[in-house]
Amino acid sequence: xxxxxxxxxxxAGEAIARVGHAPGGRSGHRDTxxxxxxxxxxxxxxxxxxxxxxxxxxxxxxxxxxRGLNTSAQFVGLANYQRAALDPLASQSLLHTLQWLAGxxxxxxxxxxxxxxxxxxxxxxxxxxxxxxxxxxxxSLAVVGVIWANIYDxxxxxxNTMLKGAGLxxxxxxxxxxxxxxxxxxxxxxxWQGFGLYMLLFxxxxxxxxxxxxxxxxxxxxxxxxxxxxxxxxxxxxxxTFVVSLCLINGxxxxxxxxxxTGGGPFYQSELITTYIYRLAFSLQDHGLAAVLCILLxxxxxxxxxxxxxxxxxxxx
Amino acid sequence: xxxxxxxxxxxxxLASANGLMAMTSLASAETLVMWGPEQxxxxxxxxxxxGLKADFEAAxxxxxVEFMPPTGTISNGAVQAAxxxxxxxxxxxxxxxxxxxxxxxxxKLIAPLTAxxxxxxxxxxxxxxxxxxxxxxxxxxxxxxxxxxxxxxxWYHKDMFAENGWTIPATYTEFLDLMQKIxxxxxxxxxxxxxxxxxxGHLFGNMLQSASGTETVGKALAGELAWTDASMLxxxxxxxxxxxxxxxxxxxxxxxxxxxxxxxxNKRAAMFVAGPWFTANARKADYDLGNxxxxxxxxxxxxxxxxxxxxxxxxxxxxxxxxxxxxxxxDFILSEPVMKRRAESASSTMLYxxxxxxxTPPTPILSEIFAAAENGVGYNPxxxxxxxxxxxxxxxxxxxIGAQITGEDGMAQIDAKMAEAK
Numbered sequence: 001x002x003x004x005x006x007x008x009x010x011x012a013g014e015a016i017a018r019v020g021h022a023p024g025g026r027s028g029h030r031d032t033x034x035x036x037x038x039x040x041x042x043x044x045x046x047x048x049x050x051x052x053x054x055x056x057x058x059x060x061x062x063x064x065x066x067r068g069l070n071t072s073a074q075f076v077g078l079a080n081y082q083r084a085a086l087d088p089l090a091s092q093s094l095l096h097t098l099q100w101l102a103g104x105x106x107x108x109x110x111x112x113x114x115x116x117x118x119x120x121x122x123x124x125x126x127x128x129x130x131x132x133x134x135x136x137x138x139x140s141l142a143v144v145g146v147i148w149a150n151i152y153d154x155x156x157x158x159x160n161t162m163l164k165g166a167g168l169x170x171x172x173x174x175x176x177x178x179x180x181x182x183x184x185x186x187x188x189x190x191x192w193q194g195f196g197l198y199m200l201l202f203x204x205x206x207x208x209x210x211x212x213x214x215x216x217x218x219x220x221x222x223x224x225x226x227x228x229x230x231x232x233x234x235x236x237x238x239x240x241t242f243v244v245s246l247c248l249i250n251g252x253x254x255x256x257x258x259x260x261x262t263g264g265g266p267f268y269q270s271e272l273i274t275t276y277i278y279r280l281a282f283s284l285q286d287h288g289l290a291a292v293l294c295i296l297l298x299x300x301x302x303x304x305x306x307x308x309x310x311x312x313x314x315x316x317x
Numbered sequence: 318x319x320x321x322x323x324x325x326x327x328x329x330x331l332a333s334a335n336g337l338m339a340m341t342s343l344a345s346a347e348t349l350v351m352w353g354p355e356q357x358x359x360x361x362x363x364x365x366x367x368g369l370k371a372d373f374e375a376a377x378x379x380x381x382v383e384f385m386p387p388t389g390t391i392s393n394g395a396v397q398a399a400x401x402x403x404x405x406x407x408x409x410x411x412x413x414x415x416x417x418x419x420x421x422x423x424x425k426l427i428a429p430l431t432a433x434x435x436x437x438x439x440x441x442x443x444x445x446x447x448x449x450x451x452x453x454x455x456x457x458x459x460x461x462x463x464x465x466x467x468x469x470x471x472w473y474h475k476d477m478f479a480e481n482g483w484t485i486p487a488t489y490t491e492f493l494d495l496m497q498k499i500x501x502x503x504x505x506x507x508x509x510x511x512x513x514x515x516x517x518g519h520l521f522g523n524m525l526q527s528a529s530g531t532e533t534v535g536k537a538l539a540g541e542l543a544w545t546d547a548s549m550l551x552x553x554x555x556x557x558x559x560x561x562x563x564x565x566x567x568x569x570x571x572x573x574x575x576x577x578x579x580x581x582x583n584k585r586a587a588m589f590v591a592g593p594w595f596t597a598n599a600r601k602a603d604y605d606l607g608n609x610x611x612x613x614x615x616x617x618x619x620x621x622x623x624x625x626x627x628x629x630x631x632x633x634x635x636x637x638x639x640x641x642x643x644x645x646x647x648d649f650i651l652s653e654p655v656m657k658r659r660a661e662s663a664s665s666t667m668l669y670x671x672x673x674x675x676x677t678p679p680t681p682i683l684s685e686i687f688a689a690a691e692n693g694v695g696y697n698p699x700x701x702x703x704x705x706x707x708x709x710x711x712x713x714x715x716x717x718i719g720a721q722i723t724g725e726d727g728m729a730q731i732d733a734k735m736a737e738a739k
Contacts, residue, residue: 068425154568174568177567177719179721182571265511266716279708282393282397284704284708285420
């Protein structure tokens with residue numbers, strides 16, 4: 001190629017680079033978009049109908065005095081938001097939700113981690129234990145609620161009966177009637193159902209830790225706790241952040257076990273935001289206030305998730 | 318080729334026409350979907366209702382009645398969800414009372430039946446006082462047809478009381494002495510399952526009736542008297558007193574109706590406040606109903622009176638696909654032969670909405686209950702309180718039984734909600 005041809009082709013190449021990657025430049029980009037849109041449309045339509053529209057409808061409801069689908073809803077401005085701000089039950093249920101969240105993280109997430117560490121140390125029957133301990137996760141939360149409500153029965157339940165039989169009658173209590181422990185009791189039942197998934201995730205993470213790191217630590221004289229702290233836990237950091245995210249999301253969704261076991265009682269002591277929303281929407285038909293609390297719950301979920309992700313990114317640096 | 322194409326098209330058109338005709342034939346057969354009855358899986362109840370269904374279908378050729386077993390009540394939103402699903406029932410039989418009915422009326426989920434009372438003669442087929450009560454509740458508009466009235470009082474074990482020489486006394490003061498004797502024997506005097514709102518309300522309503530009397534409670538329910546008034550407070554204070562004295566174990570705050578009734582059926586508890594529907598629970602638990610006895614809660618104001626009110630009612634959803642058929646079904650249910658058949662059935666569990674002559678209740682306990690109600694019943698607030706208040710009412714009872722709040726605090730909360738509801 002001559003110098004002139006080279007220069008021309010270089011200039012042509014630069015020109016192509018300026019207007020876009022695809023041959024044909026801007027019009028090529030439009031063509032790609034034009035092809036993609038009809039293919040994306042069905043998925044977007046389903047998303048719009050089943051996600052975006054209900055969200056928009058909920059936001060609309062929060063500004064109305066709606067009493068149900070069949071009734072005419074009048075615009076009431078921020079009246080529902082004011083009611084929510086002044087409603088002691090709303091703030092109490094929010095507090096309970098945060099307590100529930102923390103409890104789920106510690107009990108379900110913590111139990112999953114501990115059991116995965118124990119199972120990973122087994123030389124035999126690992127599969128048996130892994131399967132057996134995962135089984136509760138297959139049971140629906142409503143059924144879990146019924147089972148544990150019977151376990152917690154203060155007069156006939158398994159727990160108090162076993163405690164009395166073991167000479168520990170002084171430990172028996174009203175697991176679902178004592179306002180100080182009712183939320184813990186229900187959370188324990190819910191965590192019993194949930195820990196199995198986290199345990200499996202941790203087990204998968206443990207298998208990915210390079211075994212030579214343990215050998216090196218042993219050579220350096222590290223004991224069991226030191227190996228756990230300096231090798232295992234750092235090796236599990238990615239899985240841990242994923243499990244914590246899951247715990248936060250699942251914790252905020254807590255509803256079924258509370259609904260079945262206590263209905264939010266006694267005297268609202270186990271009322272979560274989710275159960276309060278249900279009570280408002282479906283028992284009291286106060287859709288406006290229920291919608292406000294739905295938005296509050298969503299804001300809480302977004303805040304918690306964003307804050308956690310930001311912390312994770314800073315920690316990774 | 319053309320001939321084959323035309324032949325195939327003609328055959329296709331013929332097949333479609335046949336299909337359409339079949340669909341039309343199916344559509345012309347009418348189906349009435351009925352929400353209820355409760356406990357339809359119980360053999361005795363199923364036998365009765367399947368018999369009623371067969372009779373109605375025989376009297377209305379081309380009609381099929383389908384039962385939709387209830388998944389809940391108005392209180393927990395199950396009825397509302399079923400109606401709003403648009404694949405729900407055409408006629409509903411469920412727990413009623415002004416609180417529950419108001420919830421679904423305000424949500425415009427059930428149709429007014431006022432005109433039907435006069436045009437179909439329903440007003441002549443229920444107690445006159447009941448008709449007047451229904452008209453009073455929503456300024457003349459009626460949305461329900463009562464199916465059964467509840468009569469709530471104290472159930473106790475005949476053998477336990479006979480063995481120990483106990484009798485139900487006439488006054489509340491003596492009733493407290495009786496509970497102490499029962500407690501001294503190592504038996505729980507009273508069982509209650511407040512996790513089930515209705516159960517909580519049965520006992521508390523009886524306490525209010527015993528302490529304050531029908532007229533005072535009626536005024537409080539109508540909003541004419543504060544719940545914090547000195548004449549209303551004793552009932553709540555007494556309930557807290559029963560908890561403090563250990564006559565009601567505060568761990569019962571976490572029990573539901575099944576858990577509490579188990580204590581009574583196993584004779585770990587001496588007394589239980591319930592209505593005639595409790596016979597169905599007893600049968601399920603294989604309890605010998607011949608050993609059960611019933612009485613009104615003793616009162617210092619005179620003869621004790623059970624509480625009650627409309628327990629169950631028929632309602633027609635606004636989106637019922639068979640509104641006329643639903644009304645025919647209600648005509649059928651209110652007819653004399655059907656009512657007598659239900660009253661004499663072994664599965665009978667309630668007081669009927671009109672006097673029935675020549676009917677023998679199937680179990681002795683029902684005779685006792687009906688006799689106790691002969692002079693009228695007091696108010697069961699659970700079915701008379703406005704919709705926005707009844708939830709607080711149940712929670713307050715849980716709070717009192719769990720010793721979290723005093724009777725006075727509880728009544729203050731109920732009063733505050735009544736003020737909001739006004």
